Amino acid sequence: MMKTMLPPLTQFRAVLRQHQTRFLPRPWLNQTLTDFCQQHDRGYFTLVGAPGSGKSAWLAHLANTHPQSFYYCAQLPGTDDLDFAQRTLFEALQHLSDGNPEDSDGLSPLLQRASQTLSPGERLLLLLDAVDAIDTRPQPPGSNRLYLPRYLPPGVYVVLSRRPVPPGRAGLLVESPAQTLDLSQFGQLCRQDVRRFLLRELQRGEGAIAPWLNRHQMTAETAATSLSDYCNGNFAVAHHLLQDLRQGVDLAPDGQLSPHLIAAYGDLWDDMAADAEIVQQLQGDGATVEDIAQRLDADEFDVQCALDRLTPYLHHQNQADGSHYGLFHPSFGAFVAQRTGE
DSSP: OOOOOOOSSHHHHHHHHHHHHHOOOOHHHHHHHHHHHHHOSSEEEEEEOOTTSSHHHHHHHHHHHOSSEEEEETTSTTTTOHHHHHHHHHHHHHHHHTOOGGGOSSHHHHHHHHHHTOOTTOOEEEEEETGGGSOOTTSOTTOOGGGOOSSOOTTEEEEEEEOOOOTTOSOOOOSSOEEEEEGGGGHHHHHHHHHHHHHHHHHHTTTTHHHHHHHTTOOHHHHHHHHHHHHTTOHHHHHHHHHHHHTTOOOOTTOOOOHHHHHHHHHHHHHHGGGHHHHGGGSTTOBOHHHHHHHHTOOHHHHHHHHHHHGGGEEEEEETTEEEEEESOHHHHHHHHHHHTO
């Protein structure tokens, strides 16, 4: 019988509690993972999505509800360090498998021993949130992120989340069964999930939400529909709007850039500042590499390199006139326009 694995760091426990408080069940997402595990006795499952699409909350939910799991989040201070992440993972697996640290120079033997402790039907989940945030520069070219093994033993599943990356840069080459679920391909389901989240929180009426509904003569149902159109399937946008509503900010019923949302986007903008000129070309319906290069009188190769750096914050769509790049959310486009004075 496998020992239950606990989050190795105190700050991870705080993250798990925070996500558990307002987590919205997403049955379709759970079922996709369940189907994968039923079809394969081991494997890699990767959840890809833009900032705010609910990846972290879902992995935290798995950690909170699955007894045999290891949880790691690379979004907290210091957790993006490769050595720290590796050491944390190794120590957890060595503890689980009762192995001697000197017996192993890689993850594979540790995972093999952990697999041997599983009872029939048990599964070990390695839940690695925001793996794209881990600094992999110290790793040799071509190696997997965190040196994850190509082959997994029976009963072991690695569930990863990450933002979009340029083609060929996922940092994961495996021989075990693998599936990638890109949330951008499930827009309708994501919008339905966000509307359900808004409706639940509006019905609770915490803080100044109930007075806001009365002032605008709206029911929780109508307000959820109106705000969900603005949120467009993004949980973080919904979360920030609700924070401001609870604190008494009189938001427009159909949504607007709120103080909490502006603060969050300010952090993203700081990450993108070096490519600000390119970002300004991506508002509205977006643009092709050729369009951007022509507008800025720039080299197409340089533009493509900038877009590759910006990929986590973009959506990419193939159209008749070429590949179009746009910002990941309309409200972020409004923020960029406001910030740049356009």
